[in-house]
Amino acid sequence: MDSIDGKFQGSEPSPRTPYGGGDGTPRTPLDIRIMAVLAAARFHGFELDRDDMRVAKGESPPPAAFVRWLQNAGLWARATQMKWRQLVSMSDSRPVVLFLKDGSAAVMVRADASRNLVWLKDPSSSFDSDPVAVDELRLSQAWAGTVLLLRPERGLAQEDQPFNVQWVINLVLMEKKLLRDIIIGSVTLAVLTIFPPLIIMTVVDRVVTHRSWSTLTMVAGLLVAATFYEMVISWCRRMQILFVATRLDAKLGLYTFRRLLGLPIDFFERMPAGQIMHALNETSKIKQFLTGRMLSTALDFITLLIIIPVLFILNPMLTWVIIACSACILMIILAFMPPYRRLYRKYIEAEIAKGVTLVETIHGIRTVKSLAMEQTQKDEWDKRTAAAGEANLAAQKLANWPATLVAPFEAVMTRFVILIGAAMILSDGTGSVGTLFAFMMLSGRVAQPLVSLSKLIEDLEEQRTAVGYAASILNSRPETTNPSAGLRPRFDGAVSFNKVEFTYPGSRTKALDGVSFDIPPGTMLGLVGRSGSGKSTITRLLQGINRDYEGFVKIDGMDLREINLTHLRRSFGVVLQDNFLFRGTIRENILGGRPGLTLTDAVRAARLAGAEEFIERMPMGYETFIEEGSPNLSGGQRQRLAIARALIHDPRILILDEATSALDPESEALVNANIKRIAHGRTMVIVSHRLSSIMDCHQIMVMDRGKVVDIGTHDELVERCAIYRHLWMQQNRHIDAALERNAAAAALMQGN
Numbered sequence: 039m040d041s042i043d044g045k046f047q048g049s050e051p052s053p054r055t056p057y058g059g060g061d062g063t064p065r066t067p068l069d070i071r072i073m074a075v076l077a078a079a080r081f082h083g084f085e086l087d088r089d090d091m092r093v094a095k096g097e098s099p100p101p102a103a104f105v106r107w108l109q110n111a112g113l114w115a116r117a118t119q120m121k122w123r124q125l126v127s128m129s130d131s132r133p134v135v136l137f138l139k140d141g142s143a144a145v146m147v148r149a150d151a152s153r154n155l156v157w158l159k160d161p162s163s164s165f166d167s168d169p170v171a172v173d174e175l176r177l178s179q180a181w182a183g184t185v186l187l188l189r190p191e192r193g194l195a196q197e198d199q200p201f202n203v204q205w206v207i208n209l210v211l212m213e214k215k216l217l218r219d220i221i222i223g224s225v226t227l228a229v230l231t232i233f234p235p236l237i238i239m240t241v242v243d244r245v246v247t248h249r250s251w252s253t254l255t256m257v258a259g260l261l262v263a264a265t266f267y268e269m270v271i272s273w274c275r276r277m278q279i280l281f282v283a284t285r286l287d288a289k290l291g292l293y294t295f296r297r298l299l300g301l302p303i304d305f306f307e308r309m310p311a312g313q314i315m316h317a318l319n320e321t322s323k324i325k326q327f328l329t330g331r332m333l334s335t336a337l338d339f340i341t342l343l344i345i346i347p348v349l350f351i352l353n354p355m356l357t358w359v360i361i362a363c364s365a366c367i368l369m370i371i372l373a374f375m376p377p378y379r380r381l382y383r384k385y386i387e388a389e390i391a392k393g394v395t396l397v398e399t400i401h402g403i404r405t406v407k408s409l410a411m412e413q414t415q416k417d418e419w420d421k422r423t424a425a426a427g428e429a430n431l432a433a434q435k436l437a438n439w440p441a442t443l444v445a446p447f448e449a450v451m452t453r454f455v456i457l458i459g460a461a462m463i464l465s466d467g468t469g470s471v472g473t474l475f476a477f478m479m480l481s482g483r484v485a486q487p488l489v490s491l492s493k494l495i496e497d498l499e500e501q502r503t504a505v506g507y508a509a510s511i512l513n514s515r516p517e518t519t520n521p522s523a524g525l526r527p528r529f530d531g532a533v534s535f536n537k538v539e540f541t542y543p544g545s546r547t548k549a550l551d552g553v554s555f556d557i558p559p560g561t562m563l564g565l566v567g568r569s570g571s572g573k574s575t576i577t578r579l580l581q582g583i584n585r586d587y588e589g590f591v592k593i594d595g596m597d598l599r600e601i602n603l604t605h606l607r608r609s610f611g612v613v614l615q616d617n618f619l620f621r622g623t624i625r626e627n628i629l630g631g632r633p634g635l636t637l638t639d640a641v642r643a644a645r646l647a648g649a650e651e652f653i654e655r656m657p658m659g660y661e662t663f664i665e666e667g668s669p670n671l672s673g674g675q676r677q678r679l680a681i682a683r684a685l686i687h688d689p690r691i692l693i694l695d696e697a698t699s700a701l702d703p704e705s706e707a708l709v710n711a712n713i714k715r716i717a718h719g720r721t722m723v724i725v726s727h728r729l730s731s732i733m734d735c736h737q738i739m740v741m742d743r744g745k746v747v748d749i750g751t752h753d754e755l756v757e758r759c760a761i762y763r764h765l766w767m768q769q770n771r772h773i774d775a776a777l778e779r780n781a782a783a784a785a786l787m788q789g790n
């Protein structure tokens with residue numbers, strides 16, 4: 039607090055090390071700026087993660103970077119310039135972050151326009167300290183006008199609602215301003231459409247009959263003006279629709295991807311990728327519908343509301359004929375709806391099955407090729423394609439019926455009315471020829487919206503199905519309901535399991551059964567055991583991938599469930615047997631998009647992982663591009679890159695799950711030799727079938743069928759654990775054999 043006082047008391051901005059951190063480290067202006075934003079977000083109940091703030095070392099991030107940081111955490115944020123006058127008249131009680139000239143920041147907690155004062159808090163002092171009152175002159179010395187405004191996102195409620203038809207409608211309704219403009223444009227257009235027919239009526243009835251040149255000139259002028267207006271307004275309306283479509287598309291896309299990333303891993307393990315892709319593609323269908331047919335039908339409907347009264351004025355009798363025909367059309371379509379719906383659903387299911395086969399084949403193409411399974415996959419595909427084709431044919435055949443049956447009614451509406459009208463003129467002289475023309479032209483405009491309205495109902499059905507499929511994915515339970523909740527401690531790396539029991543969903547046997555062990559910080563635990571004994575499951579629980587276990591998993595004495603999930607995973611480095619490398623350069627892959635890291639860090643990590651040697655031999659070194667599936671790298675190289683990637687952020691706990699299994703003995707020896715260096719100051723959990731990789735661990739845990747059989751050092755286990763000894767013998771038979779041979783040879787030599 040006194041520091042902020044100091045800052046605004048002196049006429050010069052104070053030199054920059056005013057704040058000593060609680061832990062004794064001096065705080066930089068940037069630290070203070072970040073703390074100010076953290077404090078302001080905390081006011082709204084948002085606990086931001088500092089690691090999400092992407093700051094390159096030695097760089098001061100622009101205000102936009104803070105805005106992005108807040109927005110990603112679900113807040114509404116804006117950085118803008120303000121004058122003192124505006125600042126002091128901000129009457130609401132929300133804190134505003136003022137970015138100061140020296141790179142730090144202060145939090146404005148109150149403003150009083152009548153006293154011409156604002157109250158500032160120093161973000162680095164304790165939160166309940168009193169704010170300092172500052173006037174215009176003092177503030178202007180430190181502040182150049184940049185402010186950061188933030189509040190909880192109003193749309194957040196919408197974002198967290200389950201995905202359904204109502205959700206989609208709300209999304210559209212959120213575009214109030216654009217929709218209003220579109221409606222105004224449409225009403226104007228609808229009014230304008232009435233003009234030409236009325237003008238033609240005038241031409242036929244007045245100009246031609248009375249041979250009036252002056253009326254013709256006037257009518258021509260009107261027609262030109264109306265055409266021009268129509269042109270301008272329809273241009274505007276199309277632009278507005280385009281805006282709405284683009285915004286909806288972006289919103290839907292962001293929403294679905296965010297939801298998808300929030301789903302737990304076991305969801306992806308259960309659901310075939312093809313099915314997920316299909317369901318998400320459905321959302322683009324929804325968007326097309328909303329901005330295509332639904333919007334245009336709604337607009338047509340407006341036209342209808344304006345034209346029908348005019349029609350009644352022109353000729354009530356004919357108007358009734360039109361309405362009757364429309365009703366018949368509607369009924370026909372509604373009658374065919376239920377069977378069509380059934381067939382359409384079948385068709386969609388067949389399409390999904392087709393998609394699943396396709397994605398599976400592409401993903402497993404190496405296996406397909408190497409086992410020469412092309413024919414099997416082709417047969418499967420043929421079968422699925424045929425099924426989808428048949429289902430589609432059935433649905434479309436049915437849809438052909440209503441299309442055929444409505445044709446006569448459409449014909450009556452558009453063509454036969456003129457005959458009826460003519461008959462009416464002939465029999466009792468009601469109406470004029472001009473009226474008849476005008477009526478013809480306008481009634482053409484009625485038929486079309488009505489027919490498209492009924493088609494809309496048909497489409498709505500498809501949309502309901504589409505929304506249903508997308509919802510089946512998007513409404514699955516996310517991993518955490520509140521990503522910003524939970525503790526974010528700095529880990530030492532002590533891990534303990536206490537009577538942990540865990541069964542995978544849908545499985546009957548326990549994957550872990552009463553597992554208890556302790557790993558002191560900075561030590562190595564080796565895990566061995568037969569396939570399926572639960573080794574990987576232990577590492578999964580540790581990373582918070584599966585969270586419904588019984589018993590306790592603790593890190594540094596803290597229950598795992600209390601820890602913020604993102605923070606937890608960021609504290610780990612994980613290397614699996616099969617690691618996915620993203621498209622991009624080697625450097626990008628090692629850095630993994632982590633903020634503030636440079637090539638030097640990548641080189642350091644690569645050296646530690648034993649990857650430096652082959653990277654430097656690559657044609658472009660660290661800038662070598664890795665394609666999808668990394669075909670230009672060998673298994674061992676890929677593995678060492680993955681280890682480097684896991685080490686890049688210097689994790690406190692490193693998990694290697696069969697990380698060296700795919701390596702040739704030479705690279706394995708290289709990595710093993712590095713493991714000691716890697717392990718320095720870290721807790722390590724190493725799962726391996728090769729005992730040579732874990733021999734040197736401080737503790738080795740032997741597992742069998744989800745239970746801990748024994749735990750001890752290598753020497754102890756060889757002594758007392760039968761399973762371990764057996765494994766050891768198996769893997770060292772060649773050594774024993776060699777020893778025996780040597781002994782025999784020696785005996786022979788001696789015998790000689």
Ligand SMILES: Nc1ncnc2c1ncn2[C@@H]1O[C@H](COP(=O)(O)OP(=O)(O)OP(=O)(O)O)[C@@H](O)[C@H]1O
Pocket residue numbers: 304307542543545549567568569570571572573574575576
């Ligand atoms: N995602 C999953 N869903 C359902 N059951 C699973 C899942 N993963 C593993 N299991 C089951 O849990 C048990 C333990 O599997 P786990 O992967 O932990 O074994 P492991 O010791 O790592 O084996 P391996 O040495 O083959 O990797 C196995 O019986 C397996 O069938």
Ligand SMILES: [Mg+2]
Pocket residue numbers: 573574575695
């Ligand atoms: Mg495993």
